[in-house]
Amino acid sequence: MRIYCTENYEAMSRKAAAVMAAQIIAKPDCILGLATGSTPVGLYQNLIAANKAGDLDFSRVTTVNLDEYAGLDGTHDQSYRYFMNTNLFDHVNIDKSRTNVPGGKTADPEAECARYEALLQKLGPADIQLLGMGRNGHIGFNEPADTFTVPTHVVELTQSTIEANARFFASADEVPRKALTMGVGAIMRARKVLVVVSGADKAQAVKDAFAGPIDPHVPASILQVHPDVVLVGDKAALAGLIEAGVPVCG
Ligand code: GLP
DSSP: OEEEEESSHHHHHHHHHHHHHHHHHHOTTOEEEEOOSSTTHHHHHHHHHHHHTTSOOOTTOEEEESEEETTOOTTSTTSHHHHHHHHTGGGSOOOGGGEEOOOOSOSOHHHHHHHHHHHHHHHOOOSEEEEOOOTTSOBTTBOSOSSOOOSOEEEEOOHHHHHHHGGGSSSGGGSOSEEEEOOHHHHHHSSOEEEEEOSGGGHHHHHHHHHSOOBTTBGGGGGGGOSOEEEEEEHHHHHHHHHTTOOOBO
16 A cells, blocks of 8 residues: 655645546556545546646546435436536546446436446446545445445445535535445455545544554445555645554655
């Protein structure tokens, strides 16, 4: 595992975008596993700038997103499909038919999870999987639980995640209570995992995930056994890890 510590959010976004861009340049028809949340927004802006400058070509790229809120249509402004369109896909030369996000608006979420898992199996492992982290250590919407769940599944969101994500909705009441998420199986099958973290409110989760035991109550801790993880974080988010004596690169 390689850990890069940056001064601030902007530097984190540039460094992480460089890792992602290197992957696209090395393999133009790569499969990118993508993530939502506020943390990757700056990374996506850097990728858009590189695309507009003619340095990065998305025309052969395929994407698979981690998760989606149950009940939200892709046109809902808090759906993760909408997030991906507005924060990345609408601004680069990607073929939208090659972009995949679980369908939130469905009468049968379990069937949608099965469809998405079959798609992931058919496409094969992501060349790089981008991950943010929840304050409780969740990845995608794999919430703390007694066991790790391997396939794509429906999850009940925890109160802490509902509260953390309420800032994007008019009120906490409007945050969907359930989501569809890639399980740890597809995340761990990815050839490379890129984790981005920013801000002091992630410091405890980062420390628990990477300097504590592997424990499904801290879902990101499973990444300790992935052979190729790059963690890019600003110094506020990495403070706990650094205190614990884990070596980081500048
Ligand atoms: C959501 C997403 C996660 C994301 C997390 C953190 O719960 N499902 O994939 O990592 O939020 O979001 P933020 O980056 O805004 O802190």
